[in-house]
Amino acid sequence: MxxxxxxxxxxxxxxxxxxxxxxxxxxxxxxxxxxxxxxxxxxxxxxxxxxxxxxxxxxxxxxxxxxxxxxxxxxxxxxxxxxxxxxxxxxxxxxxxxxxxxxxxxxxxxxxxxxxxxxxxxxxxxxxxxxxxxxxxxxxxxxxxxxxxxxxxxxxxxxxxxxxxxxxxxxxxxxxxxxxxxxxxxxxxxxxxxxxxxxxxxxxxxxxxxxxxxxxxxxxxxxxxxxxxxxxxxxVAPFPEGAKVRLSTGELAVVSQLPAGLLTRPVVRIVKKEGHSLVETSEEIDLRQPEHQTRLIVGIV
Ligand SMILES: [Fe+2]
Ligand SMILES: [Fe+2]
CATH class of the missing domain: 1.10.3210.10 (Hypothetical protein af1432)
Incomplete structure (x- = not known):
């Protein structure tokens, strides 16, 4: 879309x-x-x-x-x-x-x-x-x-x-x-x-x-x-939508949605290494959900 x-x-x-x-x-x-x-x-x-x-x-x-x-x-x-x-x-x-x-x-x-x-x-x-x-x-x-x-x-x-x-x-x-x-x-x-x-x-x-x-x-x-x-x-969100971020788990992800109300916990899409390139997967994680509480965004890459 x-x-x-x-x-x-x-x-x-x-x-x-x-x-x-x-x-x-x-x-x-x-x-x-x-x-x-x-x-x-x-x-x-x-x-x-x-x-x-x-x-x-x-x-x-x-x-x-x-x-x-x-x-x-x-x-x-x-x-x-x-x-x-x-x-x-x-x-x-x-x-x-x-x-x-x-x-x-x-x-x-x-x-x-x-x-x-x-x-x-x-x-x-x-x-x-x-x-x-x-x-x-x-x-x-x-x-x-x-x-x-x-x-x-x-x-x-x-x-x-x-x-x-x-x-x-x-x-x-x-x-x-x-x-x-x-x-x-x-x-x-x-x-x-x-x-x-x-x-x-x-x-x-x-x-x-x-x-x-x-x-x-x-x-x-x-x-x-x-x-x-x-x-x-x-x-004002601290993560621009589309920004590539590093999670505390070591994973890379792309910010795919900024939910109003809790702007430090966006929805992200996991990025995986395929050969020499990084590919956005369809795996989306809503960082507001309790099961993802320990996954923190530690930086923009
Ligand atoms: Fe100034
Ligand atoms: Fe200034």
Whole structure:
């Protein structure tokens, strides 16, 4: 049966957003930021497209984008953060200005393009002390890029400036706490952390996608807004449908269905070695069933 995987946004929308972000990042690296016009109208159209795809689903349920090289992260990450944020805002049910949340999510790390720390460091990992200072300036640099553009709302600027603030005051640049952080920034902050952890689980495999979910839950109520985390984890799957995964039994499998409600326990199809190639079998395992409780997904391969 030929159908769009659950959790996938139309490829045309996804590819258009990748191109927009790649062009914007390249421009910011080449010319003075005061001469760069953020592609507001185009991003708004992309956000509308993502919203339409999510709202057409029986319930908001999205997944993330597997990347093959670290340098793709700088334009795939903003797209994933936008998709996670929009899905969560739709699922929360009472959130206004979802378009601003989407555009703000796309632009949240735009200040990174003005620093020399960028694509090879996921969210500031592995930086020297000097580079950490530079990294920590990216929310404010981002606001400077957007400052003189009248179409960019105060909500979008708040998302950019506050996306590293944390509920317990441990964030930067201002150390805001709880309700001082705008709800839209709290949504994007949560999507930002989730996206960076999921990409790390895939790229350096130091944490499994299921552990990412556990870790997000441990941050809920401390660094991240607990209500936002709860809703996001109910509608953003840590395993993309079609992803090849390794089970704790050593078996390889492909995620074939993402059941709403328990996204860490998808239905998988076992893959067997035949000669030199791996072949998907018809053996399907529903990891929610009690007899499969001990089979865990330990990583994406
Ligand atoms: Fe950031
Ligand atoms: Fe980010």
């Amino acid at each position: 030929d159908r769009k995987p659950i959790g996938a946004i139309s490829i045309a929308i996804r590819d258009r957003s990748f191109k927009l972000m790649q062009d914007l990042i390249a421009e910011l690296r080449q010319i003075a930021f005061s001469e760069v016009e953020p592609p507001y109208e185009d991003l708004l159209e992309v956000v509308h497209g993502i919203r339409e795809d999510i709202e057409a689903l029986p319930e908001p349920l999205v997944s993330w984008t597997l990347i093959s090289a670290l340098d793709e992260y700088e334009y795939v990450h903003p797209y994933d953060v936008a998709v996670f944020s929009i899905a969560t805002a739709v699922a929360m049910g009472n959130v206004k200005r979802i378009n601003d949340i989407g555009v703000g999510a796309f632009l949240h790390d735009i200040g990174m393009s003005l620093t020399k720390v960028s694509s090879t460091h996921i969210e500031g990992e592995g930086l020297s002390e000097d580079d950490i200072l530079l990294y920590r300036s990216h929310p404010e640099l981002g606001v400077r890029v957007l400052r003189q553009h009248p179409r960019i709302s105060a909500f979008i600027k708040a998302i950019v400036s506050q996306h590293h603030e944390r509920m317990d005051g441990s964030g930067f640049p201002r150390g805001f706490r709880g309700p001082d952080i705008h709800l839209y920034s709290r949504i994007v902050a949560c999507a930002d952390v989730y996206s960076s952890l999921l990409h790390r689980s895939y790229l350096d495999k130091t944490i499994s996608p299921a552990e990412v979910v556990e870790y997000m839950m441990s941050l809920a109520g401390f660094e991240l807004d607990k209500d936002v985390v709860r809703v996001m984890l109910s509608c």
